[in-house]
Amino acid sequence: xxxxxxxxxxxxxxxxxxxxxxxxxxxxxxxxxxxxxxxxxxxxxxxxxxxxxxxxxxxxxxxxxxxxxxxxxxxxxxxxxxxxxxxxxxxxxxxxxxxxxxxxxxxxxxxxxxxxxxxxxxxxxxxxxxxxxxxxxxxxxxxxxxxxxxxxxxxxxxxxxxxxxxxxxxxxxxxxxxxxxxxxxxxxxxxxxxxxxxxxxxxxxxxxxxxxxxxxxxxxxxxxxxxxxxxxxxxxxxxxxxxxxxxxxxxxxxxxxxxxxxxxxxxxxxxxxxxxxxxxxxxxxxxxxxxxxxxxxxxxxxxxxxxxxxxxxxxxxxxxxxxxxxxxxxxxxxxxxxxxxxxxxxxxxxxxxxxxxxxxxxxxxxxxxxxxxxxxxxxxxxxxxxxxxxxxxxxxxxxxxxxxxxxxxxxxxxxxxxxxxxxxxxxxxxxxxxxxxxxxxxxxxxxxxxxxxxxxxx
Numbered sequence: 001x002x003x004x005x006x007x008x009x010x011x012x013x014x015x016x017x018x019x020x021x022x023x024x025x026x027x028x029x030x031x032x033x034x035x036x037x038x039x040x041x042x043x044x045x046x047x048x049x050x051x052x053x054x055x056x057x058x059x060x061x062x063x064x065x066x067x068x069x070x071x072x073x074x075x076x077x078x079x080x081x082x083x084x085x086x087x088x089x090x091x092x093x094x095x096x097x098x099x100x101x102x103x104x105x106x107x108x109x110x111x112x113x114x115x116x117x118x119x120x121x122x123x124x125x126x127x128x129x130x131x132x133x134x135x136x137x138x139x140x141x142x143x144x145x146x147x148x149x150x151x152x153x154x155x156x157x158x159x160x161x162x163x164x165x166x167x168x169x170x171x172x173x174x175x176x177x178x179x180x181x182x183x184x185x186x187x188x189x190x191x192x193x194x195x196x197x198x199x200x201x202x203x204x205x206x207x208x209x210x211x212x213x214x215x216x217x218x219x220x221x222x223x224x225x226x227x228x229x230x231x232x233x234x235x236x237x238x239x240x241x242x243x244x245x246x247x248x249x250x251x252x253x254x255x256x257x258x259x260x261x262x263x264x265x266x267x268x269x270x271x272x273x274x275x276x277x278x279x280x281x282x283x284x285x286x287x288x289x290x291x292x293x294x295x296x297x298x299x300x301x302x303x304x305x306x307x308x309x310x311x312x313x314x315x316x317x318x319x320x321x322x323x324x325x326x327x328x329x330x331x332x333x334x335x336x337x338x339x340x341x342x343x344x345x346x347x348x349x350x351x352x353x354x355x356x357x358x359x360x361x362x363x364x365x366x367x368x369x370x371x372x373x374x375x376x377x378x379x380x381x382x383x384x385x386x387x388x389x390x391x392x393x394x395x396x397x398x399x400x401x402x403x404x405x406x407x408x409x410x411x412x413x414x415x416x417x418x419x420x421x422x423x424x425x426x427x428x429x430x431x432x433x434x435x436x437x438x439x440x441x442x443x444x445x446x447x448x449x450x451x452x453x454x455x456x457x458x
């Protein structure tokens with residue numbers, strides 16, 4: 001059996017195990033919990049695909065994943081929330097004037113940089129242009145921000161968005177992340193891999209700090225809640241005739257066995273539970289469609305001449321450069337593409353949550369989790385990245401309840417107030433990090449290239 005066939009067979013087996021695990025959660029806990037895990041598994045898989053494009057294709061070590069995901073999240077706010085008319089009237093003009101000054105400053109600085117000769121004249125000229133532009137922009141920006149944030153800060157205090165369907169924000173989030181990645185890449189991609197990691201982490205922290213503090217744009221730590229949804233609301237489904245008829249027909253045997261008085265209450269409970277499951281299924285279908293589209297494009301790119309060139313650059317930059325390939329330009333391409341995918345996933349995550357909470361973006365913690373997904377799944381293999389996204393998120397969610405059950409079972413013979421029993425049960429909350437470390441160590445020991453390693457064709 002060839003390496004490709006072996007990887008394919010292993011992939012089918014591992015995905016079947018994942019499906020069985022999700023079904024087991026549905027049967028053992030509830031289908032609502034199983035679908036909730038599946039939703040986030042799909043989003044995690046898309047993020048892992050974005051990182052795999054950067055690391056698996058080109059060997060770029062990006063530790064700023066959460067910054068690009070946060071840019072996707074703010075796209076959900078800027079696209080879906082209705083504009084705050086009063087805020088626009090008191091501060092919108094000032095913000096646009098400040099933006100115009102910044103753009104003009106950049107244009108003049110570029111022109112001056114090209115025209116002025118190297119030396120003190122260029123340094124002094126650029127310093128004057130940037131300094132004057134900065135103070136001119138602040139003269140318009142600061143009063144505008146104070147006015148915007150003063151408009152009913154308990155509910156708004158920001159400009160709002162465009163009032164469009166939130167599903168458009170998925171594409172906009174990708175554009176935001178791609179634009180930021182282009183700027184970052186132009187600055188940092190010439191650095192060595194370890195310096196690139198430090199630079200991307202620092203930039204991610206800067207992006208998230210801006211989102212936390214620029215209340216006029218994001219409401220900062222006050223959060224933006226009540227975002228639009230691309231799927232029906234549960235309460236609307238519960239009051240819809242066709243949905244109630246569907247639930248009644250699906251549970252007809254159970255309802256017929258009940259007394260008429262109890263039948264109505266049981267039907268109402270079935271409708272409530274069914275509406276939650278229906279909404280989650282709608283999200284699953286949307287997220288699965290995006291995942292399949294990204295996976296299809298990723299596979300086409302990987303198997304194309306462009307993908308073979310990227311892997312050649314990854315394996316030996318010196319040789320690729322000697323063959324006439326522009327390594328930095330290709331790195332910039334793949335860095336922008338991978339970041340765009342992460343931005344799309346970030347917008348999807350905000351859509352699922354129904355709110356934008358900048359304080360929840362923890363670059364170190366969740367960047368580590370996404371990297372574990374890629375490493376465990378198999379870097380360089382798109383299906384491996386998807387598998388890693390599913391497996392690691394499933395274990396991340398289930399490790400705590402399983403750990404609590406395990407500790408309770410192991411200490412069942414001890415008294416309720418036993419110090420060891422209480423310590424072990426309280427420590428079950430930390431089983432997530434222990435599980436992630438254990439999985440990573442086991443995979444690195446027994447399958448260092450991941451569960452679905454990259455298939456190298458000679």
